[in-house]
Amino acid sequence: MKWITGLLICCGGVVLLSGCQSNPPTEPEVATVSLTKTGPMDAAELAYQLSRKTWCTNDEACSMMLHFLDGEDPFAAFEERTDDLRQRGVMPEGWKLNADEPVTKGTLAYMVCRAMEQPGGLMMHLLPGRRYAYREAVELNLMAKGSENEPLTGPEVVGVMGRASRMMNQNQQVVD
């Protein structure tokens, strides 16, 4: 009788310990683009991967910018990419970006405007930063209206960079 009582107590304890807790909701796995694991990735492949991805990280956006400027991204680490972009003046010195955070509209707009050497308006000269760079990008029809702090999805980044590239080509064509 005793061992039956003990067994019942043990079972009760197990049930109590397990409690009403259900399995925690698992977040949907977001595919990430590995920029370094499989060696250097060219722009066509990076754009293709980004177009199938939910969010675009700062690391991927910087890699896209390097492809936009040079046609290649020879760097393996995020810090190397940001250092190179800072030296070119595409990224200001004061920015502290995390590699895995989604890139914001303002961040990408600033880098694109600098890379395209867009003069911008008076406010962009007086207060250079994300805010007025984003307004310039909206004015150029590169981005949709919204806030400079909104994160960008992978397909949106591909769309913005593609339009910027085609705009550069068309301007060059007119000059020629």
Added chain:
Amino acid sequence: MFENKKNITKRTVWMIAIGVCCLNIKVAFCQDKPQPVADPNASAAPQTQLEAEITLVTGKHVQYTLDKVNWLPAKVGIKLPGDASVRTGFASTCEISFRGHTVVRVEDLSSVRIAEYLGNEKQETVRTNLQYGAVRCGVEEGRIKSDTTISTPVALLAIRGTVTQVEYDRGTAECRLGVLSGGPADAISRRGRYPLQAGMNTNGQLNRYLQTAITERFVSVTGNVALGGLTPDEAGVLAQLAGGSLLQGDDPTSLLDRVRDRLSIIRDILCPGGECDPGPSQ
């Protein structure tokens, strides 16, 4: 007397019965036999699967795939069957020729899939899907009957004898349709050299026009524009997007009609009158 009347009645009934039987037999035999329905395309040869060809590659980042898995560097002369895809990077473009009757130029940072390419001596059918980015497409008019379409998830563009540009942004689901005209390209015919305009028969100069033409005006298409699938709310939004004024108390049916009118204007811009002027050609 009474018996005679009875016989007459009997004979009359028999005669009527025989008459009805004869009529039935006549109807049965004289009925027109169903003639086989003549197929208007029966005389035309069936369309077979064809292969497109890469005719121009610029830049370093142009790749193609035949199995959606392995991407290989694209080169001039590579044949692309149905279900093949081409993607490009920055400062890279690729021209795909469909026997010279249709030329698709894949612009920077774009991906295009050839969904179907069928044809025979007299006609051809080209179905391409723009996954993201932009393409310029030129379709020659005159030599054969071309049925070329570029589809995106939000819009389908059918091109006949003209040159257009399609941009699709997967992020915002916006599709922009551009009409190219005034390009500084010339064509050469027996009459001499003449400037190319949209819709002209180009006689092999199509690719040059695609390279040099400048986009003149864009038409934006966003969301569901399949007319059959438009709800009154969508119609209202589309009317606003297209520049129409949405007034309180507007009848949804009239809104839908207004949207239809605007879409017909867009269609007229893309291909005036439904048939483009072939222009001077030999």
